[in-house]
Amino acid sequence: MTRIIETIEEMREWSASLRAEGKTIGYVPTMGYLHEGHLALVAEAHRVSDVVVMSIFVNPTQFGPNEDFDSYPRDLPRDAALAADAGVDCIFAPSTEEMYPADGGIRIVPGPIAQQMCGASRPTHFDGVLQVLLKLFNIVSPTDAFFGLKDAQQVAVVETFVRDFNVPVRIHRVPIVRERDGLAKSSRNVHLTEQERKEAPAIYRALQAGKEALETGMSPHEVKRQVATEIERDTSGTIDYVELLDYPSLGEPTEDRERILACAVQFPTVRLIDNVIIKGSEQR
Numbered sequence: 503m504t505r506i507i508e509t510i511e512e513m514r515e516w517s518a519s520l521r522a523e524g525k526t527i528g529y530v531p532t533m534g535y536l537h538e539g540h541l542a543l544v545a546e547a548h549r550v551s552d553v554v555v556m557s558i559f560v561n562p563t564q565f566g567p568n569e570d571f572d573s574y575p576r577d578l579p580r581d582a583a584l585a586a587d588a589g590v591d592c593i594f595a596p597s598t599e600e601m602y603p604a605d606g607g608i609r610i611v612p613g614p615i616a617q618q619m620c621g622a623s624r625p626t627h628f629d630g631v632l633q634v635l636l637k638l639f640n641i642v643s644p645t646d647a648f649f650g651l652k653d654a655q656q657v658a659v660v661e662t663f664v665r666d667f668n669v670p671v672r673i674h675r676v677p678i679v680r681e682r683d684g685l686a687k688s689s690r691n692v693h694l695t696e697q698e699r700k701e702a703p704a705i706y707r708a709l710q711a712g713k714e715a716l717e718t719g720m721s722p723h724e725v726k727r728q729v730a731t732e733i734e735r736d737t738s739g740t741i742d743y744v745e746l747l748d749y750p751s752l753g754e755p756t757e758d759r760e761r762i763l764a765c766a767v768q769f770p771t772v773r774l775i776d777n778v779i780i781k782g783s784e785q786r
């Protein structure tokens with residue numbers, strides 16, 4: 503039976519009682535409209551924790567003024583059924599009023615790691631992500647928290663924040679889950695038109711081809727150009743960025759260290775992101 507908690511007070515009390523029993527709490531933060539990517543996070547949380555808590559909250563502070571906050575897909579009964587099947591012990595599903603009763607104007611400013619890639623076109627996105635995550639960590643009080651690598655920049659920003667601010671939670675990276683044709687699973691995929699859905703797997707194909715080209719000696723500049731050209735040729739989307747950076751610092755890439763080849767593609771109503779990680783020569 504999955505317990506559904508809507509208030510901060512009840513969530514805190516339940517968490518404190520579990521902690522008092524010596525239980526570890528694995529936490530999966532989500533914005534709902536669950537798919538297999540979220541369920542992979544739950545499976546990993548089960549593997550390392552005694553109890554699994556999932557939050558479902560579409561966080562307004564991480565959306566820009568002209569972004570898809572209002573149209574973001576929401577269906578709590580559907581999510582609750584999927585979470586129950588996956589063995590989630592508790593869903594924390596607060597209202598916006600519960601999470602943000604007042605705004606004192608204090609913000610977390612994540613710095614350069616949040617300014618390129620998605621941060622370049624969504625300048626306040628990661629401020630909002632860290633704001634809500636700090637609140638959620640303080641409410642759920644997890645021992646471990648699980649994040650999908652589709653949002654690889656988010657993982658890098660959260661890991662850096664947790665390290666720099668000594669937030670007492672262990673962060674776990676979970677690999678991307680893909681559709682059979684390669685498209686990375688995302689709650690936003692439901693908003694793709696039939697034609698866009700047919701085109702979208704080209705994004706992963708282009709990234710994979712870019713990774714292979716890089717590994718066989720093509721220059722980073724040429725690789726980025728090739729990825730952008732293939733996506734522009736095979737989809738009707740507009741490239742927001744194609745980046746090749748060190749991972750997870752998101753600094754200058756070097757061959758000996760892990761790198762990320764990542765892109766964002768804007769379709770009329772959906773923005774898709776995807777990435778591949780390339781092992782450094784030191785790790786092969």
Ligand code: PAF
Nearest residue numbers: 531532533561631634653
């Ligand atoms: O990745 C997401 O779904 C969100 O950014 C998160 C981590 C739940 C914060 O709102």
